[in-house]
Amino acid sequence: MADAIAQGVLLGGFYALLAAGLTLVFGVMKVVNLAHGDLTVLASYVALVLIGITGLNPLALMPVVALIMGLIGYALQRGVINFTLGQGLLPPLVVTFGISIIIQNGLLELFTADSQGLDAGPIELASIDIGPVTVGWFPLLTFALAVVVLAALHLLLRHTGLGRAFRALSDDLPTAQLMGISTRHLFAMSMGVAMMVMGVAGVILGIRAQVVPSIGPSFLIYAFESVIIGGLGSLWGTLAGGVVLGVAQNVGAFFDPGWSELAGHLVFLAILAFRPRGLFGRPEAL
Amino acid sequence: MTSGSPLLSVQSLDAHYGDFQALFGVTVELGEGELVSIVGPNGAGKSTLLKSIAGVLPARQDAITFDGEAIGGLGTMAATKRGIFLVPEGRMIFPSLTVEENLLIGSHTRREGPWGLQSVYELFPALVGRKGVGGSLLSGGEQQMLAIGRGLVANPRLLLLDEISLGLAPIVIKDLYSAIPRIRERGTTLILVEQDVRQAASVADRLICMQGGKVVLESAPGAVSHEELVNAYFGLEG
């Protein structure tokens, strides 16, 4: 049980990584990207292809995957999703849902439904005893990486011109436009940054588990649950939200493997019922 | 100031909000370095005119010419690229950005010119001590200074000020208006929209009165009697 909780906490780091991109995109554009999970899975497959070409360790390829995903994100936003903005809630939902369908089935067409994993070598199995619990090195690394990525996002948002423009757009879109901020470019930049984070998450996803083309929506849902549990618009809140979700799933699985996901959903619904603003909810701001 | 063609030329501009027509054939011209005040009651179309010039509202392209280029309805990016910046009604400070960050957003377009953080802090010393304060925590007067400062940092060729005295105490308004000549000193062309005729007339080269979406009177501030102005303001026949 203690092991389950410890692993759940570390799993939370991974969920926070998943949630960061969703939060950033929602913060800047007020759009929920329904293809979020599928794009993360796409990153796993991008890594798979790159490993096939280079033979390198997936961890070494992580920056390349992040860069490729960032470029795809910029292009996707500029070429498709931008055309759905400013006409209400439905168009971006429908279009990102369409993208989700295309990615899932495109991957199925290219890579079949067989599960695939990324081999990161001995680190995957190495573990360490910390007090009463035994934890794997790789989950620890994942958690540390999540903290580093969140810190980097925090710095980007607080201390760069790009981050300032993101926050201005998040606060007040029409006034930001009056200041000469190009929404077309900056929305694409926000999607690009989000997808770089998703690239990192996708590599980790491929190392920690086997992936199949159809699992994307689950990761959209975990990201979403972390966001709502942590509280909208709070980057560090999503880390707490991810941890709560990870612990809930692992404790659920401890009692019955079938209860893992369900336990996560139930905790999410309980938060929605009793603390609808989340654990660290603030008014919607980046 | 410059001879020949005006900096801004608005010709027979119409504007609509859905089925509602807000401007009817408005024509206004403005020379480089000039300050024009537009007065008129609520709903006269003053703000609509500013928004059209700033590219917020759709317009016939040749209805708005800036520095010889037809830019009507091309959007805010086209306007800001050419140096047209609007300080919107209600200040619209970014609440989650600090005072300094709000100013820095103003410099997003990286236009060269006389204005920078330093010169804005000199113009509005009240902002200096508030640099790191969140935009939502400022008083109304401070917000208005910040909004004007944010527009100035962009180094505009044409700065559009919409109702800067709205809801502020007379002493604060006096302060704000004392800054305007110092803004002009640096060569910025200004359009000032006001409901308060006296304030507007005190700083302007020219006064334009709008009523019901039309220009009803245009003159130098001294050349028109108070009575004529009041009649125009309220739409009475002169």
Next chain:
Amino acid sequence: MTTTQYAIRSATPASRRFTVVALLALAGLATVPMWSSNGLMVSLTELLILVVIGQLWNLLAGYAGIYSFGQQAYIGIGGYTMLVVADQLDLDIWVGLVLAIVVSGLIAIPSAWLLFRLRGGYFAVGTWVLAETYRLIVKNNETLYPSGTPQPLRSLAGLGESRFAITFWLSFALAVGVILGVYFLMRSRTGLALRAIRDNEMAASTAGVAVRRTQIMLYLAVGAVTGLTGAVFLLKAVSISPDSFFSIDWTAQMLMIVMIGGLGTIEGPVVGAAVFFLLRENLADLGSLWFIILGVVLIVIMIRAPRGIWGLVRARTGVELLPVRKRLEMTTTPGGQS
């Protein structure tokens, strides 16, 4: 002297002609079980169910601005209610149909209470999560999903060959009922309020329409009817599993039907269901390629023609077959005083 007479009407010449044609077509459809093969009846049943789910999703999204990606929750709840009532409680399938409505409606109440705390796009994901939650609850339940195998609806055996006709008539009645229901709802005061919500939520709420309340009531009603649809679908599908009845594919189909046909019109989902059905019959063999085509179609329609096929038809011709809007008609008669 001329007299001008004003009249407020909904009907249009096209709608009057259409009413005649529609009544004939409906009469024709009603006779299908008397002459058709079982295969044709099953196909038409599928088509009618597509019309129903499209119409219901359009009522939420097209008229009330409620963007649910989790209506499969009610398909599943309705289907499992039917399974429990008919097979495990040994009651009549008619009781199953009634209870499918009741149980879905009841479960919709706490669901709405939770979901309407979420705003914008997050509401959409929330509905999806809730449907997943119900799927997992069923999946982990030994009575509903014993040893992980789909359950056949054994009670159907008692109906023999007549089950094809019964299922057809049920889905036929459901389709006609839902279309008429939406039609009369949209012509009512509530319909006007709903369209106000769709057009501008803020304006509608300041205009004194209790926006949330109206949206929630509609969500509950649509949930109940979607439950009934799930129960009818089980009669057609014969066996039930949580992965198929609570599948997000239901939402994908609803979206496709509504977007192809035209959002926010009654005719749209009917047209959309027919087009989607024909596409599926001809292309589903392509497997994952078929889904890729669907995804592309969805995106292209949303960006290029967001009003769908019926929207294009209406824009070209001005035809409204089931007009819900009231128009002011003016007839000017020359001469005389009345």
